[in-house]
Amino acid sequence: MELIVQGISHRYGDIVALDGIDLEVREGETLALIGPSGCGKSTLLGIMGGILAPSAGSVLVRGAVPAGSLNPQTYIFQDFALLPWRTVEGNIALALEHHGLPAAECQARIADVLARTGLAEFRQAFPKQLSGGMRQRVGIARALAVKPAILLMDEPLSALDAQTRELLMEDFLALWLRERITAVYVTHNLQEALRLADRVCVLSRRPGRVREIVSIDMPQAERVTPAAQAHLAGLHDRLWRLIKAEAQVAEREVVDV
Amino acid sequence: MSEARPVTFRGGGFVVVPKKGAALVAFVGLIALWEVSVRFGWISPIFLPSPTSVVEAFWELAVSGTLWLHIGQSLKRLLGGWTLGTVGGLALGFAIGVWSLSRAVGLPLVSALFPIPKIALLPLLILWLGIGETSKVATIALGVFFPTVIATFSAIDGVPRNLIRMGQSFNLPAADVLRKIVLPGALPGILAGFRITASIGLILLVSAEMIGAEHGIGAFILQAGNLMQTDQLLAGVVMLSVLGLLIGTGLNRLERRLLRWR
Numbered sequence: 001m002e003l004i005v006q007g008i009s010h011r012y013g014d015i016v017a018l019d020g021i022d023l024e025v026r027e028g029e030t031l032a033l034i035g036p037s038g039c040g041k042s043t044l045l046g047i048m049g050g051i052l053a054p055s056a057g058s059v060l061v062r063g064a065v066p067a068g069s070l071n072p073q074t075y076i077f078q079d080f081a082l083l084p085w086r087t088v089e090g091n092i093a094l095a096l097e098h099h100g101l102p103a104a105e106c107q108a109r110i111a112d113v114l115a116r117t118g119l120a121e122f123r124q125a126f127p128k129q130l131s132g133g134m135r136q137r138v139g140i141a142r143a144l145a146v147k148p149a150i151l152l153m154d155e156p157l158s159a160l161d162a163q164t165r166e167l168l169m170e171d172f173l174a175l176w177l178r179e180r181i182t183a184v185y186v187t188h189n190l191q192e193a194l195r196l197a198d199r200v201c202v203l204s205r206r207p208g209r210v211r212e213i214v215s216i217d218m219p220q221a222e223r224v225t226p227a228a229q230a231h232l233a234g235l236h237d238r239l240w241r242l243i244k245a246e247a248q249v250a251e252r253e254v255v256d257v
Numbered sequence: 258m259s260e261a262r263p264v265t266f267r268g269g270g271f272v273v274v275p276k277k278g279a280a281l282v283a284f285v286g287l288i289a290l291w292e293v294s295v296r297f298g299w300i301s302p303i304f305l306p307s308p309t310s311v312v313e314a315f316w317e318l319a320v321s322g323t324l325w326l327h328i329g330q331s332l333k334r335l336l337g338g339w340t341l342g343t344v345g346g347l348a349l350g351f352a353i354g355v356w357s358l359s360r361a362v363g364l365p366l367v368s369a370l371f372p373i374p375k376i377a378l379l380p381l382l383i384l385w386l387g388i389g390e391t392s393k394v395a396t397i398a399l400g401v402f403f404p405t406v407i408a409t410f411s412a413i414d415g416v417p418r419n420l421i422r423m424g425q426s427f428n429l430p431a432a433d434v435l436r437k438i439v440l441p442g443a444l445p446g447i448l449a450g451f452r453i454t455a456s457i458g459l460i461l462l463v464s465a466e467m468i469g470a471e472h473g474i475g476a477f478i479l480q481a482g483n484l485m486q487t488d489q490l491l492a493g494v495v496m497l498s499v500l501g502l503l504i505g506t507g508l509n510r511l512e513r514r515l516l517r518w519r
Contacts, residue, residue, distance in 0.1 A: 051426050071427055081423035085441045085518040094437060095427045126518050146427065 001063040001072060001149035001182055002027050003048060008057035010043055017043050018054070019207035025150070027063065028180040032193035034239065035203030035211075036247040041186045042154050044208065048184060049073040049152045066149055070099050074148035078155040080135045082127040082142075088114070089123040092142045113141040117171070133164035137171075144175075151183040157192060169195060173220055190239050194232050195223060200239060205246040212242060306488040314488040315495060323477075328496060330472040331462055334390065338397025339458045346402045346454075347447070350409020354443070355435065360410070367406050375400035376464045383469070393465040400461045401454040408453070412446025413439055445519070448512050455504045463497065474500075 005023040009016070017040040025031045033041045046052030048059055050073065065072050082091050089110055096106050114120045117137045127135055136156060143151060157165045173196065176183065187193055193200050194216065202211045216235060222228050288308050294300045295307035302310065318324035352359040353367070375396055382392040416439050424434045466475025474496050481490035 049426060051422055073426075075423070075426045077419065077423060079419060081419050083420060083438065083441070085516075094424075094429075097437075098429055098433050128518070142427075 001061050001065065003073075003150055003182070003184070004060040004062060005044075005048065006058050006060065008044065008047055008054045008059065010040065010047065010052070010055045016207040018047075019209050021057070021203075021208065021210055023201060023210060025182060025184055028182055029198040030176060030183040030185055030196055032197035032200045033184060033186045033203060034188060034190065034193050034200060034243065035208065036205045036243050036250040037188060038250050038253070039203045039205040039246070040208035041188075041203060044203070045075075045152050045154050045184060045186050049075055049150075051075075061150070063149075066147065069147040069149050071095065071146040072149040074143045074146055074151055076136075076139050076143050076151060076153045076156045078159055080127075080132075080139045080159070082135060082138055084127050087124050087126055088119055088130075088138050088141075091127070091138055092145050095142050095146050109145050113144045116144065116175075117141040131164070132160045133168060136160065136168060140171075140175075148181060151181050153183065153185045155186055155188070158187070158189065165192075172196060177220060190236055193239070194236060196220065202239060202242045205250060214239060303485060303487060306491060310488045311491045311495065314486075315492040318489070318492060324496070327472050327474050327477045327493075328500075330470075331466065331474045331500075334393050334397060334465070334473065335458055335462050337390075338394040338462070339401050339454065341394065342398035342401025342458075343405050343451070343454065345398070346405025347409055349402075350406040350447075351413070353406065354410035354413030355439070363406075364410075367403060371403040371407065376461060376468075379465055379468055388469050393462075393470065396465050397458050397461045400457045404454050404457060405447075405450055408450025409443065409447055412443035412450070415446060416442035445512075445516055448508070448515065451511075452505070452508055455508065456501065459497065459501055459504075 003025040005021055005025075008018055008021040010018040021044060023031075033044060035041050043052060047054045050059070061072065083094065086094065092110050092113060093106065096109060101109075110123075111120075114123055117140055119134070119137055119141055122130065122134065127138065130138070136159075139156070157168055160168065169192065175181075176196075185193070185196055197216060200214045200216065202214065203209065204211045214235065216232075218228060218231065223232060291305075292307050292309060295302055295305065306314075315324070349359075349363060349367075353363045354360075378399060379392065379396050382395050386392040386395060420438050420442065421434060424438045429437070462473075463475035463478070466473035467479045470476040474493055478490055478493035481487070481493060
């Protein structure tokens with residue numbers, strides 16, 4: 001499925017967070033949204049999945065919903081958003097229960113995603129018993145259980161430590177290379193964007209506008225090779241130049257909330 | 258190079274260490290001191306009867322059946338009033354927590370009525386409902402109602418918004434969001450409220466029974482006081498303390514069962 005963003009603007013009171021965003025997420029691609037903090041990346045992602053109402057503009061989807069997809073646009077959250085009173089299994093079941101699936105299919109879906117995320121032995125554990133990385137794996141498993149057409153990820157790795165982040169990035173890649181789910185990946189981490197994305201959309205800061213869209217024309221599998229490093233370093237520099245000045249402003253700003 | 262010196266340890270203390278048995282020893286010691294003081298005539302038994310005579314009085318009440326009569330009456334009032342107030346309080350608390358309109362209307366009302374000491378309304382309730390059971394139950398219910406409302410909607414306010422958004426992002430129907438996310442998320446706060454309302458209920462029970470009742474622990478204590486039967490009076494106080502302890506234990510069990518995930 002494709003996602004088309006048309007003229008999205010959003011304001012919080014007097015502050016214009018997003019201003020006239022036009023964007024297309026193509027079938028099967030991973031689009032990274034990067035930008036300095038406060039540029040409205042998360043706001044845009046919320047609007048894309050219909051959990052935030054934009055002040056102006058519209059979001060459209062094109063293409064058929066794949067068979068068995070219960071929730072075409074599915075989120076993976078930065079803070080995992082797991083219910084602490086439900087087990088791993090119960091948290092995944094939450095996304096399925098209200099669809100009235102036959103019990104056998106529900107169980108099959110849960111078993112399938114638990115196996116794919118390496119959580120099979122933790123199915124009875126409560127979230128508080130799991131490490132941050134394992135918790136996010138539950139978040140991923142829950143998202144996969146509804147067979148999403150578009151994955152919307154809001155800084156899914158930024159609450160994790162560096163090593164766990166590496167491990168989960170590998171998992172994400174393995175998943176995408178196999179399934180090719182259309183994905184929007186919000187991050188402020190250039191390395192993550194360069195590693196995972198097919199295209200990187202750079203947003204400017206307040207008001208958030210699309211500054212540039214950079215294509216990374218190199219398959220994800222090749223990006224870890226030494227030969228690829230020079231090319232990626234060049235892209236990294238280019239992206240960093242695009243956001244550096246604004247990141248500096250953002251860093252020196254007094255937050256007034 | 259000068260000589261090496263050991264680093265002195267300075268991180269001790271300020272840590273709570275469990276001391277087993279200390280509480281029991283203190284408790285027994287205190288009661289023994291009390292018993293001895295009365296036996297040696299340091300304290301007049303008319304003002305403070307010895308622990309043994311309190312136990313004796315308690316035993317006599319239990320054997321004669323008066324104890325069960327008073328406890329039965331009191332429990333009926335407490336249970337009735339507390340249940341009524343809790344059910345009503347949960348309903349309004351949920352409404353205030355979930356719907357903006359009921360919050361706009363309900364919150365100022367609750368804030369205005371909550372500070373009234375509910376026992377002050379008993380004379381009015383007696384005029385309306387008669388001197389019988391209804392006015393006492395209503396007093397307890399009113400006293401329990403407002404704290405329950407406040408505990409419930411505060412607990413709902415404390416449910417993380419991101420969990421609710423998560424539920425919506427998976428297309429959960431509103432009823433499911435309420436039942437599977439809001440209610441369990443608010444449960445710890447609601448149960449903490451039960452603890453407070455149980456003690457409020459007990460206070461109002463005794464006060465209401467002292468104002469006008471034939472039976473009940475409050476009435477019994479008042480009568481014993483009027484007749485200078487301090488051993489019976491204290492037996493009544495012990496009943497209340499046991500009752501409070503039992504309620505507390507019950508709530509602990511309930512919390513442990515319902516909040517296993519914490």
